[in-house]
Amino acid sequence: MDSRSDAQPFGVYVHVPYCARACPYCDFDFAVDARPDGAALIGALGRELERREDVRRGHAPRTVYVGGGTPSVLAAEDLAGLLGWISASWDTRACAEWTVEFNPEHVDEARLDAVCGAGVGRLSLGVQSFDAAGLRQLGRAHSPAQAVRAVEAAHARGLHVSLDLIVGWPGQTLEGLRQELDQVLALSTEHVSIYALTIEPGTPWERLAERGVRRLPRVDDAADAISCCAQVLEGAGLCHYEVASYARPGAEAVHNSGYWQGRDYVGLGPSAASARHCGGGVVRSSNARGADWWNGEGGGVETLDAEAAAREALWLSLRLLEGVQVDALLARVGRDRAWLDERTARARARGNVEVAGGRLRVAPGRWLHHDEIAADVL
Amino acid sequence: MNARDKNRAIVPTAPDNSLIRTFCIIAHIDHGKSTLADRLMEATGLLGERDKQDQYLDRMDIERERGITIKAQTVRMAYTAKDGKTYEFNLIDTPGHVDFGYEVSRSLKACEGALLVVDAAQGVEAQTLANVYMAIDNDLEIIPVINKIDLPSADPDRVAEEIEQMVGLDALDAIPCSAKSGLGMEDILEAIVEKVPPPTDDREGPLRALVVDSWWDSYRGVISIVRVFSGRLKPGMDVKMMSNDSVHDVLSVGVFAPDMVQLEEIAAGEVGYLIAGMKELRDAKVGDTIVDAADPNPEALEGFQDVVPMVFAGVFPTDNADYPTLRDSLGKLTLNDAAVTYEPETSEALGFGFRLGFLGLLHMEIIQERLEREYNLDLITTAPSVMYQVHLKDGTMVEVDNPARFPELGAYEYIEEPIIVGRIQVPQEHVGVVIKLCEERRGTQKDLTYLTETRMQLTYELPLAEVVFGFFDQLKSRSRGYASLDYEPGGYRRADLVRLDLLVNGEHVDALSLITHRDTAFYRGRDLCVKMKELVPRQQFEVAIQAAIGTRVIARTTVKAMRKNVTAKCYGGDISRKRKLLEKQKKGKKRLKAIGNVEIPQSAFHAVLSLDGD
Numbered sequence: 003m004d005s006r007s008d009a010q011p012f013g014v015y016v017h018v019p020y021c022a023r024a025c026p027y028c029d030f031d032f033a034v035d036a037r038p039d040g041a042a043l044i045g046a047l048g049r050e051l052e053r054r055e056d057v058r059r060g061h062a063p064r065t066v067y068v069g070g071g072t073p074s075v076l077a078a079e080d081l082a083g084l085l086g087w088i089s090a091s092w093d094t095r096a097c098a099e100w101t102v103e104f105n106p107e108h109v110d111e112a113r114l115d116a117v118c119g120a121g122v123g124r125l126s127l128g129v130q131s132f133d134a135a136g137l138r139q140l141g142r143a144h145s146p147a148q149a150v151r152a153v154e155a156a157h158a159r160g161l162h163v164s165l166d167l168i169v170g171w172p173g174q175t176l177e178g179l180r181q182e183l184d185q186v187l188a189l190s191t192e193h194v195s196i197y198a199l200t201i202e203p204g205t206p207w208e209r210l211a212e213r214g215v216r217r218l219p220r221v222d223d224a225a226d227a228i229s230c231c232a233q234v235l236e237g238a239g240l241c242h243y244e245v246a247s248y249a250r251p252g253a254e255a256v257h258n259s260g261y262w263q264g265r266d267y268v269g270l271g272p273s274a275a276s277a278r279h280c281g282g283g284v285v286r287s288s289n290a291r292g293a294d295w296w297n298g299e300g301g302g303v304e305t306l307d308a309e310a311a312a313r314e315a316l317w318l319s320l321r322l323l324e325g326v327q328v329d330a331l332l333a334r335v336g337r338d339r340a341w342l343d344e345r346t347a348r349a350r351a352r353g354n355v356e357v358a359g360g361r362l363r364v365a366p367g368r369w370l371h372h373d374e375i376a377a378d379v380l
Numbered sequence: 381m382n383a384r385d386k387n388r389a390i391v392p393t394a395p396d397n398s399l400i401r402t403f404c405i406i407a408h409i410d411h412g413k414s415t416l417a418d419r420l421m422e423a424t425g426l427l428g429e430r431d432k433q434d435q436y437l438d439r440m441d442i443e444r445e446r447g448i449t450i451k452a453q454t455v456r457m458a459y460t461a462k463d464g465k466t467y468e469f470n471l472i473d474t475p476g477h478v479d480f481g482y483e484v485s486r487s488l489k490a491c492e493g494a495l496l497v498v499d500a501a502q503g504v505e506a507q508t509l510a511n512v513y514m515a516i517d518n519d520l521e522i523i524p525v526i527n528k529i530d531l532p533s534a535d536p537d538r539v540a541e542e543i544e545q546m547v548g549l550d551a552l553d554a555i556p557c558s559a560k561s562g563l564g565m566e567d568i569l570e571a572i573v574e575k576v577p578p579p580t581d582d583r584e585g586p587l588r589a590l591v592v593d594s595w596w597d598s599y600r601g602v603i604s605i606v607r608v609f610s611g612r613l614k615p616g617m618d619v620k621m622m623s624n625d626s627v628h629d630v631l632s633v634g635v636f637a638p639d640m641v642q643l644e645e646i647a648a649g650e651v652g653y654l655i656a657g658m659k660e661l662r663d664a665k666v667g668d669t670i671v672d673a674a675d676p677n678p679e680a681l682e683g684f685q686d687v688v689p690m691v692f693a694g695v696f697p698t699d700n701a702d703y704p705t706l707r708d709s710l711g712k713l714t715l716n717d718a719a720v721t722y723e724p725e726t727s728e729a730l731g732f733g734f735r736l737g738f739l740g741l742l743h744m745e746i747i748q749e750r751l752e753r754e755y756n757l758d759l760i761t762t763a764p765s766v767m768y769q770v771h772l773k774d775g776t777m778v779e780v781d782n783p784a785r786f787p788e789l790g791a792y793e794y795i796e797e798p799i800i801v802g803r804i805q806v807p808q809e810h811v812g813v814v815i816k817l818c819e820e821r822r823g824t825q826k827d828l829t830y831l832t833e834t835r836m837q838l839t840y841e842l843p844l845a846e847v848v849f850g851f852f853d854q855l856k857s858r859s860r861g862y863a864s865l866d867y868e869p870g871g872y873r874r875a876d877l878v879r880l881d882l883l884v885n886g887e888h889v890d891a892l893s894l895i896t897h898r899d900t901a902f903y904r905g906r907d908l909c910v911k912m913k914e915l916v917p918r919q920q921f922e923v924a925i926q927a928a929i930g931t932r933v934i935a936r937t938t939v940k941a942m943r944k945n946v947t948a949k950c951y952g953g954d955i956s957r958k959r960k961l962l963e964k965q966k967k968g969k970k971r972l973k974a975i976g977n978v979e980i981p982q983s984a985f986h987a988v989l990s991l992d993g994d
Contacts (some may be wrong), residue, residue, distance in 0.1 A: 205426045277953065371944070373962060
């Protein structure tokens with residue numbers, strides 16, 4: 003690995019591939035296991051660390067993110083063990099942000115002790131809904147009251163909270179959604195992520211819909227829902243800084259923003275993705291999924307040349323709604339203004355992106371068409 | 381010994397005409413003609429176990445996949461009959477679909493006999509009957525064969541009766557068989573020996589050979605299938621084509637058995653291939669007569685009618701950069717299919733392309749599929765049209781096959797449209813729905829007769845344009861699959877026609893204009909708008925779809941704006957996965973065609989075709 007790359011700030015992502023139960027919409031990599039063997043996971047992660055040469059062991063990552071699956075399904079001592087293993091593998095003392103994903107029903111004193119003891123500063127809570135009917139549809143194990151108590155307990159320990167909400171599920175009304183958002187605002191979480199429910203191929207929900215047992219979400223309802231969220235949350239002073247993310251000023255997610263800003267990251271665990279920028283290009287790799295990872299098998303590697311990396315950087319930088327300094331972007335990807343004009347010609351002609359004050363950004367309100375913009379600039 | 385050597389060993393050349401039998405197979409589509417040909421080849425040892433591949437003679441992938449025969453093929457077999465003699469069989473396999481009727485008519489001219497294959501469950505169909513009449517006109521000996529007798533729904537007695545009543549052949553002679561299991565093959569082979577007369581042609585007379593089919597082969601140049609009616613065709617001869625007096629040196633003659641096998645000669649009474657160094661297909665025109673270049677008194681045999689395209693459509697590359705590839709591909713494809721005509725066309729909506737003429741809708745589908753598949757092109761085909769005769773105010777007449785080029789209202793006196801005479805066979809209980817369909821399609825009843833006690837034949841004059849748009853599908857579905865259709869051109873007739881235009885967000889889409897009768901224009905316009913609404917994907921903005929006659933809008937639908945096109949999920953930094961999804965989306969978009977700022981999929985240009993799917 004070249005030294006230039008080594009010097010760049012990077013993030014660490016660790017994937018915990020267990021869930022207590024399967025959510026019908028989810029296509030992430032997980033195994034259903036209510037009492038997973040934490041020691042086995044740490045052992046396997048350790049072997050991956052030994053095996054790989056690109057993990058910058060011992061270096062100081064800018065951010066750490068422990069996701070899943072459901073990391074909080076680990077027992078408190080296993081969670082403490084995993085976080086301790088991370089601190090032993092990298093220098094986490096100067097971390098700008100360390101986040102662990104939690105399900106509300108797992109927030110208890112013992113696990114909070116574990117995260118606080120390790121130096122974790124932020125919980126990403128998979129609340130998904132404050133509506134009991136919504137939680138049932140989404141297959142979640144917790145109640146709205148549990149979600150409220152979880153946020154309050156985390157706040158009581160001085161942790162920042164990011165709250166995930168899934169909207170646009172069949173049967174959700176805008177009025178109901180507004181009540182959920184009132185609840186979100188009442189809890190004063192630092193960060194909110196809003197996802198419109200999408201049913202991926204191969205998920206249980208899709209099969210249930212094929213059998214007529216469940217409805218599929220409608221795209222117009224989803225548009226109404228995410229627009230409503232933007233209006234309410236921005237009205238309450240949260241900043242809509244990324245397509246799916248809202249934050250109190252200064253509480254924007256550092257680790258996830260790194261994905262959009264073209265930073266390096268190292269992913270460990272099944273299906274985890276890594277990225278390394280060097281020589282104008284990007285090397286993106288992802289670990290094997292499921293049993294293959296446990297057997298020590300490698301995953302896929304994709305090397306993007308400078309042009310492909312530049313197009314990708316253009317798309318990713320537009321995820322952040324404040325946009326990107328044109329000069330800085332072009333310098334980073336080694337392209338000129340003519341290149342940018344050509345790549346963005348269609349999106350600009352449609353009024354979807356604009357250049358203002360030296361910044362390129364998605365035009366107001368057009369974040370709803372971000373995939374269309376992406377397809378245009380890629 | 382490789383397969384070719386093995387085949388060479390068994391290719392018979394009969395010492396004289398008495399041992400030659402040349403025949404074809406007549407059958408409705410799906411009645412098992414190509415399978416029967418396979419079985420006959422197996423029974424005569426031409427195909428071994430390892431050659432097993434269904435529909436051996438259908439060489440084009442597209443023929444096998446669709447289970448149909450498009451091009452005629454020939455094959456020579458040896459059969460040792462019960463009388464102990466070995467006969468030379470020449471089999472000509474022919475297409476069954478109405479679009480390719482002309483191929484059948486050519487094949488018949490080259491034969492002395494025909495196997496009439498009828499499905500034991502389905503019975504005699506219109507196309508079969510039309511081909512049988514053609515065979516009778518050509519003085520062919522007809523051997524009825526009832527196929528698929530092992531099907532549970534088989535009713536050979538009823539079918540035999542139909543053959544007797546409808547075709548006028550003695551049903552006692554009908555041979556029951558199953559091409560699938562091989563049952564009855566020997567009976568068929570013996571019947572060919574007994575019943576098909578040997579050719580009476582004179583081997584010692586001056587050379588007279590008829591070109592039955594020709595195609596282009598990139599290695600050998602033009603290959604022709606010929607039937608020699610007099611004399612002998614040998615390599616080294618100089619031959620002359622009667623139609624253009626061009627002289628060619630015969631390089632090779634032979635037969636398919638089933639692969640190409642070179643022979644010393646093709647003598648009178650025989651069928652085989654000819655390669656004579658021709659560089660262009662027009663030098664080997666189908667129906668032409670080949671004579672000896674030194675013949676002082678050459679005489680032409682009776683040829684074939686030229687094939688006239690009936691249906692026309694614009695074909696455009698989705699990506700305009702592919703235009704030169706399309707042009708070159710058409711040049712190559714028409715080497716093999718002289719029935720396709722083409723000339724350049726420009727569309728405001730679709731850019732540069734070609735206007736193609738086809739024999740019918742199936743032919744059109746096949747050509748489009750061959751272009752896309754064999755030449756790797758991504759194409760948009762406009763809805764088909766027929767050739768109109770537009771009589772202008774100045775007394776002149778112009779032929780228009782493209783609705784986009786149709787003169788404005790008021791610029792013409794009157795219009796005439798092509799008519800066909802259609803013969804529809806249908807069981808009595810379905811006659812009502814068929815009459816209703818024909819009336820809806822502006823048909824005029826000419827005749828109604830009983831073919832058998834339960835089966836009727838309706839003769840209708842119908843505007844070709846009405847037949848082109850889904851008539852056949854409707855006929856099949858309304859009669860539960862029992863009606864069958866055969867047709868022939870029936871001249872031109874005056875009709876009150878108008879051009880219906882389609883506008884997308886105010887932009888006239890010339891490629892979607894269609895000609896329709898004034899009485900049905902409103903319904904067509906409305907249906908077209910409704911159909912287009914289904915086919916045009918939602919865009920970022922609202923899209924208005926309007927149908928208009930001249931400047932008068934007669935129907936409108938609206939495609940609502942797409943309000944959201946974003947999937948927020950990007951799991952754990954798996955950017956690659958997300959990007960691949962987006963790139964897939966982008967690829968899909970490249971197949972869209974921009975009309976103004978509205979993007980329309982290829983399928984929308986076929987909207988007109990599916991209008992009658994009621």
